[in-house]
Amino acid sequence: MASVAVTVLAFALVVSALLLPNKSEQFKAAMFTRIPVEGLLGAAVLIALPRRARPWVAAVAGLGLGVLTVLNLMDVGFNEYLGRSFNVILDWQLLDDAQSYLADTLGGTTALLAAVGVVALVAALLAAMVWAALRVGGLVGRHPARSTRALLLLSAVWMTCSTLDVQFSGIPVASQHAYTMVRYREEAVRNTIRDERAFAKEAKADAFGATPPAQLVPDLRGKDMIFTFIESYGRSAVEDPVMAPGVDRTLDASTQALAKAGFHAKSGWLTSATYGGNSWLGHSTFLSGLWIDNQNRYRTVTSGDHLPLTKVFQKTGAWDTVGVMPGVQKGWPEQKYYGLDKLYDAFDLGYRGPKFSWSTMPDQYALEAFQRLEHGRKRDKPLMSEIILTSSHQPWAPIPKLVGWDELGDGRIFGPIQKAGNDPRDIVTDSQRSKEEYGKTIQYSVTSLTQWLTRYGTDDTVLVFLGDHQPIARVSGNHASRDVPVAIVAKDPKVLEKIAGWKWSDGLRPAHDAPVWKMDAFRDRFLTAYGSTPHPSNG
Structure with missing residues (x-):
């Protein structure tokens, strides 16, 4: 038997x-x-x-x-x-x-x-x-x-x-x-195998690769440019019935707070090249103007000469360039490709508080450190910055809370907040709680960023911020789109007038029917909108 x-x-x-x-x-x-x-x-x-x-x-x-x-x-x-x-x-x-x-x-x-x-x-x-x-x-x-x-x-x-x-x-x-x-x-x-060969040829061609420095972004000269990625900030955060009510309230309240400080915003949608993770693929797609949806493509483009958006500003010679990346915890050779004169990783920002699961430090602290170390300094040139915020990275527990900006110190103030937060093991196995906590992290990240802007932004500050990808399927759904919100914020009305033809929504919350572009389309549209003259290169 x-x-x-x-x-x-x-x-x-x-x-x-x-x-x-x-x-x-x-x-x-x-x-x-x-x-x-x-x-x-x-x-x-x-x-x-x-x-x-x-x-x-x-x-x-x-x-x-x-x-x-x-x-x-x-x-x-x-x-x-x-x-x-x-x-x-x-x-x-x-x-x-x-x-x-x-x-x-x-x-x-x-x-x-x-x-x-x-x-x-x-x-x-x-x-x-x-x-x-x-x-x-x-x-x-x-x-x-x-x-x-x-x-x-x-x-x-x-x-x-x-x-x-x-x-x-x-x-x-x-x-x-x-x-x-x-x-x-x-x-x-x-x-x-076929894609690797074809993409290597595609990456050698660049519509702006041979553009002289003087003909790159002339309409942004004198502006402090900030490009910010918010981890896992996807369309679901704005439209899902569980997350959207709180996130939408935050976006609307932040739009009003920005307007009170003299800032105005336009927003739309971009379709990310990645989903649920592999954030660097979204970052490189947005900045390079190439569709980077796998690691081979990423290695190819970051070892080549295709001009990323951040390096455009370095190439002009008219900006200092800096990266603030609290998620980087080891050597990052891509710094050269992205044209960053200075890189601040997880160990360079002076943080002495606790980690929040994967996130090495709260976004509010990272932004204040950026202000202290770079943005608040007197300089001979305007500053172009790339900032990657990590507090909304899964597993969305524990979640930081906003504290007084003058109380941040070296970050130890977050110790009791971290200890009182949720245990990630209680969140990762529960889809409903994951959605709820994910929404809270997006609210925290957006509020940190917009509060920083109203506190430290000037007449010449221009902020471009977006999500790198949707959260995992347990949160966004099995058949969710790959769209992420993107916004441009500025005090100078001429900055937003340049993109009036984009038909983006007013404010930080893009309308459901706002234009949707593939993420790799942004670089060329942005460069063209701000006066750059195409001079193609073929590698």
Whole structure:
């Protein structure tokens, strides 16, 4: 009896591997009640093979099923967090980033145990599939006549179901799922290789690559330019029924506060090249004017000469340039590509308070440090700054609170606030609470930024701020767009008059039907709007 149960388990493992979906929403009972044609073909091969060859072929087939299972499960995770499947060529290095994120969020011990657990699970899956395939191969080999009759019967059922398109709960009973997934992955590999070659040529061409410095952004001369990314600030924050009420109130209140201080804003939508994470892809897409949706493209563009928006200001010689990046905690060679004379990372801003999960410091502190170290200094040239705010990074717990700007000190004031905040482990597993807390972090980040502007902005300050991507699917939804809000804020009315033709909404909250551009379109539109003259280069 035990032997029968073990054999049934082996068959179940093989069939489940052949039918396993790669998206969480596809995990339905009907998905596992189909007849996989790959199983029928495999059984036919095992029956026909000589006795000595059969175990070797079964073991190889089992290993292949194990690899397919691991890749499908990787897809489930990537689709959940990044809105796309796992790329077998490009995405391995992201696993290290995932462990770092877990360490920052749940602690180093938990991250280490998780990594060990994942490795053990992969090894167990591979071993289990090899064992299951050997068990099935041994059975069909011992009973070839019975196996052949069962195979012929199941094959006839499969062909009938395929011909008549028989479905159960809307899912075809006759399955080719494993074959489809293998073809999909093979095509993805070929597309990745082709894309790398094509993009290398595309990145060499630049509409403004040969523009003389004097002909770049002449209409912004004398302005202090600030380009700010707010982590995970996506369209869902403005329109989702759970997050939108609080975020919209904050955007409207901030618009009014800015107007009272003499600032006005225009806002619209940009479609990000990334989703749920990989923020650097959104940053580079926005600044370079190229569509950077994978790590190969990112490496290609940041090692080349395609002119990013921040470097435009350095190239003119009319601005000092600086980056404030509290999320950077190791060497960042991209500083040269982005044209930043000075970079302030997590260790350069003088912060002595606690981390807030992944975020090394509250946005309010990072902005005040920027004021103290750079923006508030007397200088011979105006300043161009790139600032990346991190308080709205998942897991959205604990959340900083605004304190008096004169009370910030070295950040130790945030100690009690961090201790009183939510435990991230209580948030990451609860979709509703994740939405609620995510919305609060966006409110905090937007309020910090606009309060800083009303406090320290001048007649010559121009702020461009946007989200880098939507939050993960657990917050934004399985089929959410990739749109993010973008706004330009200035006191000088001529700055906003230059973009009147863009038809953007007044204020910080873009209307639902405001224009939507792909994020890579912004650079050229911005440069053109502010008087830059195109002089193409071809690398």
